[in-house]
Amino acid sequence: MEIYFDNSATTRCLKSVCEVMEHAFFQEYGNPSSLHHKGLAAERCVQEAAERMAKTLKVSPKELIFTSGGTEADNLAILGAAWANQRAGKHLITTRIEHPAVAEPMRYLEGQGFRVTWLDVDAKGRISLEQLQEAVGPETILVSIMQVNNEIGTVEPVEEAARIIKAKNANTLFHVDAIQSYGKLRILPRKMGVDLLSVSGHKIHGPKGVGMLYVKEKTKLAPIVFGGGHQRGLRSGTENVPGIAGLGQAAVEAYENFEEKRAHLSALREAFLAGLSEFEWAHVNGFGSCLQHTGLKDERADGEHSEAAWDDRAGRENASVSSERADGEHSEAAWDGLAAPHIVSVSFDGVRSEVLLHALEDREIYVSAGSACSSHKPAVSATLKSIGLGRKALESTLRFSFGIENTKEEVSVCLKALKELVPMLARYTRH
């Protein structure tokens, strides 16, 4: 039995997505820019996808720019905002745990004369809103914060962050990398106060090679790809019609029966965490079980904003809703739990991640190494380092990420495999 627990790396395309794409490849093969009706039909295809996707975000379809994927969406947001707004200031803010698609353009801009503030995170991977508040100034043109961390699944308080940013500098643009959260959390950019938001197709059972950037109307953005002026000049190049159509379909599917799907993912995660808690050699990074979080509040010192952030299922159970949240206005918009329902990061005592990964692979269980490591070239994960993992833990971390197609039975099989493999492999460690 093949068990695919690497859904944060990529997902399997849904049948319905493939069908929509095949239709676009084979029937609607026109160029959306062509004047004849073949072109018009293809343009309709793109528009329809935009409309369907816009609906899930409650934004206007005109605010969506389709890209070649999440990386390009992030690059366009950051480089585009920086180039277009540099006269207002040259200060950018981001976190230490961003995906390279955000971190690298930031680093590039540092080399181009911009100043970047890298926000720290706590041991669970959450940013400090106080540090953010201090960092935003009149020169700040862009803040970029990921909504769900791809390695440990921690959810960042982006809605609170938006309020803080806009209160200090109304002109500062706010970009959210929603590549791991879209389809897993309810995301309403307008209510959240987000100007730019990136989405990737293949993380939501859509096709690879297509992504989307939400650009709030009137946002000043410069293109990073030049050519025939497609998509309002922001992203030249003939639209990837089949990819975009597939993305639209995947987006609709992701938010259909949304509560059910989220509950299913959460149930898998909880079952996995419950199983892991019995192994003294397994340590969960980030937030563990959402059902046991009532005591965690004391660990944090974020003040009043933290309460809103605890509004996950545990929070609701506790009825500990902040005053800001009490009006109910945001309740739907900001399902703003602490942990994404689909990602679990685990460090195993005495086993190197690559070895365990291959041992699981041998049993047809597919997962990711938290940090790609080898004796030749250690590529240490910035996220795991930022939450304070030591060298040993860094080298022994795996990420399990669930998808809607996974089952509880698969979780049990995986737990059983871990129970057999880890103690066996731990006998042979490097000294």
Place this chain on the structure above:
Amino acid sequence: MFRAFLIKYGEIGIKGKNRHLFEDALVSQIQHALKAVEGTFQTSKEQGRIYVEALSEFDYEETLESLQRVFGIVGICPAVILEDQGFEQLCQDVIAYLDARYADKQMTFKVNARRARKDYPIESMQINARVGEKILMAFPQMKVDVHHPQLLLNIEVRQKIILYSEVIPGPGGMPVGTSGRAMLLLSGGIDSPVAGYMISKRGVKLDATYFHAPPYTSERAKQKVVELARLVARYSGPICLKVVNFTEIQLYIYEKCPHEELTIIMRRYMMKIAEHFAKESHSMGLITGESIGQVASQTMQSLAATNEVCTLPVYRPLIGFDKQEIIDVSEKIGTYETSIQPFEDCCTIFVAKHPVTKPNLNIIRRSEQRLREKIDQMVQTAIESAETIVVE
């Protein structure tokens, strides 16, 4: 403009009565190398010369690159082949050739004619003088220098007439297949592909053995080794690669023996297994990429300890090379980029912090006694379960 290559070979020329064997091997190696190149070629042997002639459209650069990987070739001369249409026509053709080939004619030259066909009406010396004269008339800026000419124009008069004026260096060495067969211990590192290249350069056909240790080493590490074998095979011809699962043996040694001795004992078993395959394929030796003192397992003492288990000679062509010298060769032959891909290989997984650098053979043998119970069976299993991949 060039549709043919004249192949120069050095050492083969001095072989006595075996000479034709070497020449035939070279011709067949050239034919093999050109199989992968687009176009049809004819390789012929004629009076101590080998010619490669293109019979169809072909890619000049690609052909040249392929020839530069054939061991035994010392020089490759891009040549123009002319029909014999009288001496006047020859002179005109030579002038047209020079005009097309050399834009800047500020140079000294010498004509070097060779009359292999003795019924040609003009003698070599006469050809030299008269062609030279025509050249001087056509291009007054050119000057004759018979001692150190910048341009040496060769005219070979055979059934046809061959013109060439450049020698592009080949890899040298001897044609593969003229010196027997040897078994290369191929890891994923920088050294072993270079070692294989160097032995193959002396005309030796290669086989290879790779040890992997799943799950400690990944499928990608194995792919990398297959790729390295493929890169070496561009020079050596097809390589039969044995992939041996070494995990059980490695763990068993790890469990039973002192960790400082792990690498040495492990390498002794690798040599044994590789030698088994070597004998099976009638190889006459083993090849490793070791160089004295590079790592703990390559000190003189360690080499002696690993050498001791083999009865076949172990060839270590890099033994006196510094790391940088090895890297230089690996860059030249195109294996470096692949070698440095960061995948764990099975030698590095269980490395002790302080491995022995001066192993005592008696102590090593005593440690190996602890493996008595299962090791022979494990070695047998590893041999029997090895995967064979033919890399071309």
